[in-house]
Amino acid sequence: xxxxxxxxxxxxxxxxxxxxxxxxxxxxxxxxxxxxxxxxxxxxxxxxxxxxxxxxxxxxxxxxxxxxxxxxxxxxxxxxxxxxxxxxxxxxxxxxxxxxxxxxxxxxxxxxxxxxxxxxxxxxxxxxxxxxxxxxxxxxxxxxxxxxxxxxxxxxxxxxxxxxxxxxxxxxxxxxxxxxxxxx
Ligand code: IMP
Numbered sequence: 001x002x003x004x005x006x007x008x009x010x011x012x013x014x015x016x017x018x019x020x021x022x023x024x025x026x027x028x029x030x031x032x033x034x035x036x037x038x039x040x041x042x043x044x045x046x047x048x049x050x051x052x053x054x055x056x057x058x059x060x061x062x063x064x065x066x067x068x069x070x071x072x073x074x075x076x077x078x079x080x081x082x083x084x085x086x087x088x089x090x091x092x093x094x095x096x097x098x099x100x101x102x103x104x105x106x107x108x109x110x111x112x113x114x115x116x117x118x119x120x121x122x123x124x125x126x127x128x129x130x131x132x133x134x135x136x137x138x139x140x141x142x143x144x145x146x147x148x149x150x151x152x153x154x155x156x157x158x159x160x161x162x163x164x165x166x167x168x169x170x171x172x173x174x175x176x177x178x179x180x181x182x183x184x
Contacts, residue, residue: 034065
């Protein structure tokens, strides 16, 4: 069953053009990031904040690679209709725990223009964390509109639309265990 499902994706019978990052490279890079983050946050009160839905699989794998005490909380956002590309987002689900005085690691699936992450950083900083660093699995750096410090970056990718490993196209393809490029 599983093999048939994946064969369908990899033989061009659908919207997937090619695999950009295979599962083994993804998992290896995530565990490298986990090791570096664990070193940097040793003895710190680490609050991982993952942005839904796109980062849920990355955050789950990353958390399992952390060897420090960490909590995880989720925030869900959607763009304001009528203001596309403004970076102003509506929080549709807020954090459940306070982050005041804690070390926030903001986990994003992909940084494109940077406007969303920039907005999230601004509102989270208003809550008075001890520190805030950004961790992004993918960086489409060629499309950046705003300068953003990405402390932990998985891969720099070209300007293509990607799906899989939590990321979607019209809510589909989040379940692919690799990062794939959609057919243009
Ligand atoms: P930004 O505000 O332009 O940086 O957009 C960031 C958000 O747009 C990400 O968190 C994703 O939800 C979405 N996004 C940007 N590029 C892609 C892509 O190639 N595939 C899936 N989602 C994307």
